[in-house]
């Protein structure tokens with residue numbers, strides 16, 4: 001029987017997940033999958049067929065498992081390296097290190113150890129056959145780097161999965177005055193105001209919605225949101241997302257003086273009982289003009305020349321008269337029997353996204369941890385130096401670093417220079 | 427003087443200085459004369475100075491950070507390459523100036539690309555008005571800058587490795603540092619870039635959450651920056667794995683930079699999405 005078969009299946013899975021090669025394979029697989037989806041599929045299709053598919057999610061889950069397993073495997077060894085200064089450096093091994101120098105052996109090793117300590121090293125002195133060995137290390141927290149990095153990645157993935165499972169996403173739109181009821185969250189939000197700020201060139205500078213949060217009939221807070229500044233309340237976030245136009249339609253019976261007002265948005269129709277007709281607003285154009293081909297269009301998003309394209313329908317929905325009419329704002333249209341209609345004004349409504357993302361604090365924490373981990377990985381590099389007393393009044397300085405070979409080479413030169421001067425020879 | 431005109435003048439001077447610096451780096455590389463190396467560094471630093479002036483003038487003119495269209499980003503991208511390179515050179519006290527001859531051309535190519543792009547200053551659409559966006563693009567300068575350097579070094583590595591295999595170093599590869607040293611510098615620059623690329627992704631996610639209500643949406647640009655990140659993660663791991671280090675790792679450093687370029691140019695040109703503001 002060979003070793004493979006002796007191992008239990010769970011041990012084999014564990015070994016598989018802890019292998020760096022498998023880790024690289026998983027990264028490659030994720031690269032290929034996302035490359036395919038991002039490059040060759042439409043966004044919606046990519047979401048549906050790749051990013052939310054069982055095999056993509058599964059690969060992410062296996063990657064998380066792999067990260068966890070290799071972290072657990074390496075944990076004891078890493079902790080030992082962080083805690084324990086390595087003092088078992090045999091002469092033969094020291095001779096094999098890349099960075100070596102000879103200095104005059106100091107009478108008192110404490111002086112050399114002190115010099116290393118001043119450079120930020122942790123030091124220890126031991127004796128062997130009456131000869132001293134100074135062991136020193138620095139940057140030991142760098143060993144934690146990959147561990148912290150990998151754990152933070154597991155947390156980010158966990159936050160993502162949690163967000164998918166427990167998150168919630170919706171939207172609401174309305175004119176100023178509308179109350180958005182959110183019984184599922186235990187509070188309501190009232191739209192107090194919506195305005196668009198335009199620049200001189202009539203492009204949009206910003207959209208502002210003023211919202212009030214109402215809990216059990218009590219106004220809790222009021223905030224003005226805009227793009228890049230959502231309202232956040234009890235883990236639910238309100239984003240400025242879209243906007244649209246509405247027109248105020250006023251019907252008047254000039255004989256009796258009675259009138260009726262309605263507010264209609266694009267594609268909405270309103271029924272006027274006295275005449276039994278619908279007015280159907282097909283489209284509001286803020287800056288109305290006609291194309292070469294005779295189609296209505298808008299020059300800009302700024303309401304410089306507002307116009308309404310609409311039609312009338314009977315109570316069955318049959319079009320009355322022309323397929324469509326075009327009217328500016330503020331002009332009275334005579335209908336029949338002394339009835340008139342007017343597009344009296346226009347307003348904007350606001351469109352909000354309402355999103356609950358419970359994984360967010362964890363994702364943010366994990367992202368900060370990720371940055372810390374990478375910093376430990378790349379900028380706190382562990383290095384070790386030994387000074388071993390040899391024969392004939394010389395001592396061997398030898399050093400090794402876990403990363404940063406060139407940088408350590410330079411540092412090693414400086415340190416040996418320093419040791420030469422403080423040691424003072426015999 | 428008209429700031430737009432001055433900006434142009436500084437941009438053109440910068441371009442010229444970078445080309446001159448590259449020539450001196452190549453001269454230093456072939457002649458080994460320290461004086462040429464010194465001059466190359468001074469010229470590159472002068473270029474960095476005029477480049478800063480151009481960027482500052484544009485900031486004044488636009489009254490916002492100059493980090494929001496293809497031209498502006500190309501300009502700061504080149505700035506990032508030269509800045510990262512000068513920092514690297516200074517940290518190692520000009521011991522490895524031969525790298526300059528292989529790094530400056532990247533800055534020149536990116537500058538040339540910038541020169542072809544429209545420079546008109548347009549106001550920012552609401553989604554782009556965010557502090558996080560400035561951090562997002564600001565960190566990208568360093569990420570992309572050092573990835574470009576890593577790519578140049580990886581080409582050096584592969585070239586020298588090939589010459590070594592053939593048993594004859596030849597004139598060019600003979601002037602390179604040893605493979606171990608080049609490898610170490612590729613690693614350093616990728617590590618620096620990787621840290622910053624991570625910041626790019628994180629700040630981008632924070633911004634996306636504020637603007638659109640989701641911190642990750644798999645849009646093509648987002649995904650491509652993740653792909654770039656994966657490739658460099660593979661590079662970092664490959665160095666620890668037997669049979670994957672050396673040349674294979676160097677290929678990943680090149681592939682990574684190809685992904686950087688695709689994220690920056692290809693996605694905007696070829697793949698529509700939320701991010702393709704131009």
Ligand code: HEM
Pocket residue numbers: 017018019020021022023024026027063066067070145146149150153374377378403659662663666
């Ligand atoms: C997106 C995924 C990953 C990222 C961003 C990542 C990041 C890193 C980083 C930055 C390092 C330190 C490298 C260095 O010091 O140069 C590292 C090391 C390491 N990674 Fe990963 N990693 C990922 C996935 C994985 C996976 C899936 C495995 C699976 C086994 C793995 C196994 C290791 C191991 C064993 C090391 C040890 C290197 C050392 O001795 O310090 N990594 N990783």
